[in-house]
Amino acid sequence: MKENSSELKIFIPLQRNLLKIILNKNKMKKILLSLTFVVSSFVVLAQETPIKEASVGVEYGAGVVDENSVERVYDAEMLASQLNESNREMNDLIIRAKVTNVCPKRGCWVTLENDANMLMFVKMKDYAFFLPNSIVGKTILLDAKATYKTTSVEKLKANAKKAKKSRKEIRAITEPRKEIHLLATGIRVVE
Numbered sequence: 001m002k003e004n005s006s007e008l009k010i011f012i013p014l015q016r017n018l019l020k021i022i023l024n025k026n027k028m029k030k031i032l033l034s035l036t037f038v039v040s041s042f043v044v045l046a047q048e049t050p051i052k053e054a055s056v057g058v059e060y061g062a063g064v065v066d067e068n069s070v071e072r073v074y075d076a077e078m079l080a081s082q083l084n085e086s087n088r089e090m091n092d093l094i095i096r097a098k099v100t101n102v103c104p105k106r107g108c109w110v111t112l113e114n115d116a117n118m119l120m121f122v123k124m125k126d127y128a129f130f131l132p133n134s135i136v137g138k139t140i141l142l143d144a145k146a147t148y149k150t151t152s153v154e155k156l157k158a159n160a161k162k163a164k165k166s167r168k169e170i171r172a173i174t175e176p177r178k179e180i181h182l183l184a185t186g187i188r189v190v191e
Contacts, residue, residue: 054132056189060131076114081116089147095142099112099135120180143185150178151177153175153176157173
């Protein structure tokens with residue numbers, strides 16, 4: 001009888017441990033299935049929607065009000081003349097300009113043509129939208145905030161070194177660059 005009772009003492013804990021293992025496996029299956037579902041949901045939702053090709057009337061972001069319904073639509077030159085060292089920022093602008101360049105990777109920035117020899121650089125607010133490469137050469141209306149910036153010669157040279165420009169190109173940088181940075185909430189192709 002003593003032999004049986006010692007076997008029983010060993011057998012009961014073994015059954016409990018086996019039961020715990022089986023229950024934990026079911027919990028693990030549930031956890032793994034839930035985790036798989038969550039991860040696959042993120043993958044599906046993270047797929048980027050294709051960017052519409054640029055053609056007249058196509059809008060990106062929050063869109064732009066009709067240019068006839070606003071008091072003033074700025075062109076690039078008018079904006080460049082309004083922004084300067086003393087007036088560094090303007091909000092809620094509607095600007096009409098021609099796109100000269102676009103970010104080749106994602107369309108997250110563009111540059112605008114102007115006769116003021118100033119870089120006019122446009123980024124999309126909160127990266128809420130992107131633009132296609134086909135927007136280069138198109139005239140756009142954009143709803144934006146404008147900021148005037150001056151980049152020092154030292155900073156320009158440092159940027160040129162980072163970009164691995166030649167020594168000749170770096171030595172050619174002798175004047176600060178005046179820039180207008182625009183933060184766009186919406187863009188419409190008009191021409």
